[in-house]
Amino acid sequence: MEDPATSAVRLGGFSLRVWQKGNGRKLGFLTGFGGLPRWVPFLDDLAGSRTLVVPSLPGFPGGARAHTLLDTHLDWVLAVRELLDGAGLRGADLAGSSVGASLAAEIAAIWPESVRKLALIAPFGIFDEADPPADPWAQRADNLPGLMCVNPEAWKQLKAMPEGADPIEWPIEQTRANEAAARIFWPLGDTRLAKRLRLIEADTLLIWGEHDRVMPRSYADRFATGIAGRTQIAIIPEAGHLAELDQPRAVASAILGWME
Amino acid sequence: MKLMWFHLMPYTELPDDFREKHPSVWVDIHSSLCDPKRIHRMYNDFMDELEYAAACGFDAVCVNEHHSNGYGLMPSPNLIASALARRTRDAAICVMGNSLALYNPATRVAEEFAMIDCISGGRLIAGFPVGTPMDTCFAYGQNPSLLRDRYREAHDLVMRAWTEKDPFAFNGRFNQQRYVNIWPRPVQRPHPPVWVPGGGSVETWHWCAEMDYVYCYLSYYGYKAGQQTMTGFWKEMARLGKDRNPYRAGFLQFVGVGESRQHAMDLYGEAAEYFYGRCLHVDPRFANPPGYVTEASQRAGLQSQVQQAAGGPLGSTTGTRMQSVARDMNSIVENGYVIVGSPGEVAEQLRVVAYDLNVGHLMLLLQFGNMDKELCRYNTRLFADQVLPSLRDTFAEWEDRWWPRPMPASQRAALTKLAAD
Numbered sequence: 001m002e003d004p005a006t007s008a009v010r011l012g013g014f015s016l017r018v019w020q021k022g023n024g025r026k027l028g029f030l031t032g033f034g035g036l037p038r039w040v041p042f043l044d045d046l047a048g049s050r051t052l053v054v055p056s057l058p059g060f061p062g063g064a065r066a067h068t069l070l071d072t073h074l075d076w077v078l079a080v081r082e083l084l085d086g087a088g089l090r091g092a093d094l095a096g097s098s099v100g101a102s103l104a105a106e107i108a109a110i111w112p113e114s115v116r117k118l119a120l121i122a123p124f125g126i127f128d129e130a131d132p133p134a135d136p137w138a139q140r141a142d143n144l145p146g147l148m149c150v151n152p153e154a155w156k157q158l159k160a161m162p163e164g165a166d167p168i169e170w171p172i173e174q175t176r177a178n179e180a181a182a183r184i185f186w187p188l189g190d191t192r193l194a195k196r197l198r199l200i201e202a203d204t205l206l207i208w209g210e211h212d213r214v215m216p217r218s219y220a221d222r223f224a225t226g227i228a229g230r231t232q233i234a235i236i237p238e239a240g241h242l243a244e245l246d247q248p249r250a251v252a253s254a255i256l257g258w259m260e
Numbered sequence: 261m262k263l264m265w266f267h268l269m270p271y272t273e274l275p276d277d278f279r280e281k282h283p284s285v286w287v288d289i290h291s292s293l294c295d296p297k298r299i300h301r302m303y304n305d306f307m308d309e310l311e312y313a314a315a316c317g318f319d320a321v322c323v324n325e326h327h328s329n330g331y332g333l334m335p336s337p338n339l340i341a342s343a344l345a346r347r348t349r350d351a352a353i354c355v356m357g358n359s360l361a362l363y364n365p366a367t368r369v370a371e372e373f374a375m376i377d378c379i380s381g382g383r384l385i386a387g388f389p390v391g392t393p394m395d396t397c398f399a400y401g402q403n404p405s406l407l408r409d410r411y412r413e414a415h416d417l418v419m420r421a422w423t424e425k426d427p428f429a430f431n432g433r434f435n436q437q438r439y440v441n442i443w444p445r446p447v448q449r450p451h452p453p454v455w456v457p458g459g460g461s462v463e464t465w466h467w468c469a470e471m472d473y474v475y476c477y478l479s480y481y482g483y484k485a486g487q488q489t490m491t492g493f494w495k496e497m498a499r500l501g502k503d504r505n506p507y508r509a510g511f512l513q514f515v516g517v518g519e520s521r522q523h524a525m526d527l528y529g530e531a532a533e534y535f536y537g538r539c540l541h542v543d544p545r546f547a548n549p550p551g552y553v554t555e556a557s558q559r560a561g562l563q564s565q566v567q568q569a570a571g572g573p574l575g576s577t578t579g580t581r582m583q584s585v586a587r588d589m590n591s592i593v594e595n596g597y598v599i600v601g602s603p604g605e606v607a608e609q610l611r612v613v614a615y616d617l618n619v620g621h622l623m624l625l626l627q628f629g630n631m632d633k634e635l636c637r638y639n640t641r642l643f644a645d646q647v648l649p650s651l652r653d654t655f656a657e658w659e660d661r662w663w664p665r666p667m668p669a670s671q672r673a674a675l676t677k678l679a680a681d
């Protein structure tokens with residue numbers, strides 16, 4: 001399998017990795033909880049028929065320590081906007097998972113013209129006291145893989161240290177990814193995104209793992225009802241919160257079908 | 261050296277099967293375990309104990325801050341400290357301390373500490389902890405990724421509030437105030453001594469050295485476990501060109517004094533096992549929120565693991581340390597968590613601790629776990645009468661530049677009896 005091309009976008013003195021692979025119309029993807037410390041099969045599935053562009057979010061793997069520049073939610077949203085522009089994704093289709101899906105939704109709400117079609121996999125950003133999401137930062141280490149994926153091995157494979165990686169920097173980078181997510185979403189995951197859903201004009205596909213243990217299934221309906229554009233919900237069987245890791249083919253196929 | 265009397269204020273009636281039936285003493289400990297009428301008793305007993313310690317001649321009484329915690333009933337140590345300021349005469353009042361990032365604006369800390377300093381006539385030691393993950397990130401919802409930046413900024417705000425003569429505007433990342441102008445200002449000028457409790461991160465050592473603050477290692481695991489941290493601290497001070505003045509450091513130690521070692525084992529076994537068995541039962545999921553431990557400390561911890569060095573405290577947190585604690589009295593004593601013995605034996609051990617760790621401020625936990633008031637008074641009195649005198653001259657050659665400078669006793673308000681008495 002061919003490696004993706006790697007370039008960089010500068011953000012306040014930090015250099016953030018951008019992966020690109022495939023041909024055809026551009027499709028952007030923003031990572032889920034834990035980030036993308038390595039290229040995963042799901043990305044190949046997306047790159048099969050599109051030019052897939054994957055910018056790294058600040059503080060997530062590939063995103064250096066750029067999260068340290070960002071104190072407020074406005075800082076985060078503006079940084080993601082700069083990142084998408086820098087990666088050549090203005091006006092392109094945009095997909096995101098979990099934490100990245102929440103930021104993709106923000107971009108579509110605040111700059112409606114900058115996103116063509118949207119696909120969101122179990123986004124963060126909303127908190128319903130009657131049906132709260134799981135707290136991903138208050139977990140015993142051995143619980144996390146099964147919380148994120150139906151098949152814990154999928155998460156473990158994402159996080160396993162590759163041969164030749166720095167045994168000190170690799171685990172620090174994985175902790176940093178969780179920290180960056182916390183920096184945006186601590187403590188409840190509620191960024192008041194619910195207020196802005198009505199501003200999203202893009203047609204939006206909401207993808208939910210059938211067995212998502214982090215984001216309750218009821219949140220799919222909230223997003224679908226709140227978003228102004230046309231929406232559709234796709235439930236992925238045998239998948240958890242990071243459905244793209246559990247069922248890469250099925251999730252990629254749902255996204256590509258929606259973006260056609 | 262200074263011998264200081266520290267109270268954690270533990271709830272003393274956690275059930276026998278607490279470990280089996282309940283996931284955590286901290287953060288999500290269930291309210292059904294807490295009887296406010298019993299806590300009324302406990303608070304009054306505990307405050308009696310602190311006042312008694314001051315009357316017995318300890319150099320300071322110490323209180324600290326915890327939230328949603330079954331072994332620390334002081335969400336606001338300032339409330340206790342202000343009561344102690346009224347009921348003690350000469351002892352320093354050590355608030356160890358206020359977790360700066362939890363106050364918005366942090367000006368509140370400058371105000372309350374200034375009040376305590378005024379009420380006590382300048383006897384306050386101002387402790388500035390970052391705070392544990394359980395207290396700050398979980399019980400108080402602070403963002404672990406921003407906690408230390410908030411802490412530093414709050415520190416700067418408090419310092420300016422204490423020291424600047426004129427009203428000023430503070431435009432921080434997290435605190436914005438158009439008019440900072442606290443009333444009252446502290447009695448101690450330019451400000452009360454600042455002590456910083458820390459877990460063992462190199463950054464905290466550097467900061468204490470830079471700011472000339474006292475570094476306190478407040479571990480529950482005694483002098484043996486503390487040796488590595490304090491050795492690291494002094495090595496770093498030497499590297500930075502600082503002298504070995506033992507008053508740069510504070511250290512916490514549990515102590516039980518009896519007629520003999522066996523007598524002390526018998527007297528204090530139950531209370532110690534209660535503390536290490538029930539009070540440190542913390543759910544590991546609250547131990548280490550991402551970002552709480554700095555990357556430099558993570559790196560130092562990982563490097564020491566990679567090099568197979570002795571497992572140290574670097575890179576770990578209060579919560580992670582609690583996972584592997586010894587819980588039976590023999591191991592508790594064997595590991596050095598609690599020092600027990602006759603007055604002579606305890607004095608000898610503490611002298612060794614003071615010299616080995618080079619600490620001039622020894623904070624003593626003479627009440628711990630479910631120890632009752634009577635035993636606490638016995639321990640306190642015996643220590644004050646027969647241990648304290650033989651330790652006081654230790655480090656006499658060094659000056660303690662970090663101790664409160666109160667108003668002269670003749671100028672301070674006298675303790676008064678209740679008006680109705």
